[in-house]
Amino acid sequence: MSTTTVVEVEEAPVQYVHYHDGGVPGKRRILTGKLAKPTFTEIPRIDFRRIYSDSIDDRKALAKEVGAACRDVGFFSAVNHGVPEVVLSDTFDSVKRFFDLPTEVKMECHNQKSDKFRGYEAFLEGRLDPSTRGDLKEGFLMGEDATDPEQNRPITPLNSKPRNQWPSSPEAAFFRPAIYNYYNHMFDISKRMLRIFALALDKPEDFFDEVTTQPMTNVRAVHYPPQESDADVGIGAHTDFCWFTLVCQSQTKLPALEVLNGNGIWIPVHPEPNTFVVNIADFLKLVTGGTWQSTVHRVRNMGGEERYSMPFFFSPNEDGVVSVLEQFRQKGEEYEEIVVGEYFQRRLDVDRTTHIDGEQDGQTKRRAYL
Numbered sequence: 001m002s003t004t005t006v007v008e009v010e011e012a013p014v015q016y017v018h019y020h021d022g023g024v025p026g027k028r029r030i031l032t033g034k035l036a037k038p039t040f041t042e043i044p045r046i047d048f049r050r051i052y053s054d055s056i057d058d059r060k061a062l063a064k065e066v067g068a069a070c071r072d073v074g075f076f077s078a079v080n081h082g083v084p085e086v087v088l089s090d091t092f093d094s095v096k097r098f099f100d101l102p103t104e105v106k107m108e109c110h111n112q113k114s115d116k117f118r119g120y121e122a123f124l125e126g127r128l129d130p131s132t133r134g135d136l137k138e139g140f141l142m143g144e145d146a147t148d149p150e151q152n153r154p155i156t157p158l159n160s161k162p163r164n165q166w167p168s169s170p171e172a173a174f175f176r177p178a179i180y181n182y183y184n185h186m187f188d189i190s191k192r193m194l195r196i197f198a199l200a201l202d203k204p205e206d207f208f209d210e211v212t213t214q215p216m217t218n219v220r221a222v223h224y225p226p227q228e229s230d231a232d233v234g235i236g237a238h239t240d241f242c243w244f245t246l247v248c249q250s251q252t253k254l255p256a257l258e259v260l261n262g263n264g265i266w267i268p269v270h271p272e273p274n275t276f277v278v279n280i281a282d283f284l285k286l287v288t289g290g291t292w293q294s295t296v297h298r299v300r301n302m303g304g305e306e307r308y309s310m311p312f313f314f315s316p317n318e319d320g321v322v323s324v325l326e327q328f329r330q331k332g333e334e335y336e337e338i339v340v341g342e343y344f345q346r347r348l349d350v351d352r353t354t355h356i357d358g359e360q361d362g363q364t365k366r367r368a369y370l
């Protein structure tokens with residue numbers, strides 16, 4: 001006599017996480033149980049004290065850790081980075097004060113008045129995730145501008161036009177110096193970090209110096225009010241399209257920034273005081289032939305607290321020419337040379353579809369998003 005056991009195998013439903021990858025919709029299958037593959041479950045924490053060491057061996061040891069994080073995760077937390085605590089806390093205070101100003105003061109420098117989308121972005125104007133009503137955030141974007149004396153350009157090039165927009169109201173006078181204090185510190189640490197990235201790619205430290213004499217840079221100050229609905233998002237899932245980003249986030253009890261791992265699972269980034277969350281963006285992925293990851297992330301502010309963050313975006317000179325580095329090339333493949341500013345503009349044009357540009361003839365136009 002024999003018995004038969006019927007094992008019912010339930011097929012797991014195939015589910016995807018959807019995101020916005022430089023204007024192109026992307027999706028990742030959620031892999032659980034036996035399907036799950038090795039991937040990260042936390043963000044590496046790296047001690048950056050060694051970035052200031054006189055010993056090349058120390059800097060190389062740091063670069064080794066950084067390189068592994070860029071390859072395996074695309075994100076890491078940088079502690080002991082040397083930007084003074086008081087600079088970060090003072091900037092956060094000013095950012096909060098700015099967003100508390102009356103709407104008309106902020107709207108005076110609305111980003112729709114600027115070719116480079118600099119200035120104030122109002123609530124729900126960005127919409128990286130088309131399934132939402134828009135990003136539940138307001139922001140202020142500034143960046144490289146040869147006409148702003150705070151950028152310490154020895155000579156302002158002829159024909160250079162202002163790119164930034166600053167509020168003119170006396171009520172907002174504190175904001176510009178505060179943002180510039182932060183910007184100039186972030187600029188310096190980013191240039192140092194780029195030297196660590198060069199070492200991590202087995203290049204001399206000064207490898208990227210020539211293409212970063214006048215880098216393209218942005219600070220975006222962002223305010224995320226607490227979300228009441230799970231259907232909302234502070235910033236929809238996306239990758240960044242500069243070279244790399246440093247984010248300083250305010251302290252909230254619940255983490256709000258989340259990073260997508262290889263199994264389609266969102267990994268929270270717990271806020272830690274005086275720490276930068278650093279992520280590799282699309283352009284460094286491109287020059288490393290995809291060896292370094294430009295990892296999808298999003299913000300959901302579910303903890304009932306106001307949240308502020310201050311990303312700093314870094315890219316080389318606008319007229320810099322780059323390509324896939326030799327060591328990442330495949331035999332027989334051709335690789336184009338890319339002018340940084342043109343690539344940036346191409347990506348902006350694709351992304352033009354993801355940013356509300358106001359109602360025109362009853363139609364909502366969308367415009368660029370960094």
Ligand SMILES: O=C(O)CCC(=O)C(=O)O
Binds near residue numbers: 220249298310
């Ligand atoms: O607010 C944050 O923590 C991240 C913001 C972000 O991802 C961005 O501005 O690209």
Ligand SMILES: [Fe+2]
Binds near residue numbers: 238239240297
């Ligand atoms: Fe981002």
